[in-house]
Amino acid sequence: MANVISDETIEYVGILAKLELSEEEKEAAKKDMGSMLDYIDKLNELDTSGVEPMSHVFPVHNVFREDKVTNGDNSKDMLENAPERKDNAYKVPMTVE
Numbered sequence: 001m002a003n004v005i006s007d008e009t010i011e012y013v014g015i016l017a018k019l020e021l022s023e024e025e026k027e028a029a030k031k032d033m034g035s036m037l038d039y040i041d042k043l044n045e046l047d048t049s050g051v052e053p054m055s056h057v058f059p060v061h062n063v064f065r066e067d068k069v070t071n072g073d074n075s076k077d078m079l080e081n082a083p084e085r086k087d088n089a090y091k092v093p094m095t096v097e
Contacts, residue, residue, distance in 0.1 A: 003033075003034045003037035003038055003041070004030075004034060005029075005030040005033045005034050005037075007026070007030075009033075010026045010029055010030055010033075011026075013029070013033075014026075014029075075088065
């Protein structure tokens with residue numbers, strides 16, 4: 001394990017994450033963080049010079065569709081249920097003076 005995490009680093013990360021860690025939890029976190037950094041170092045050994053950067057593992061295509069009205073204008077039907085109406089709209093009590 002080449003990456004050794006200091007006690008100060010664990011304390012700082014705990015403060016940032018708003019965690020209160022016991023001594024056992026701090027030791028486990030130091031070991032886990034060291035393992036993660038070792039794995040990152042191992043990944044950095046790979047030759048990625050011919051690999052293009054990508055934002056997604058799978059190809060992402062434009063998923064937008066044209067916005068089409070399928071149910072028409074039902075405003076008159078909706079206003080049928082309104083307790084009060086004014087100028088083809090719902091009339092509601094004033095809440096702000």
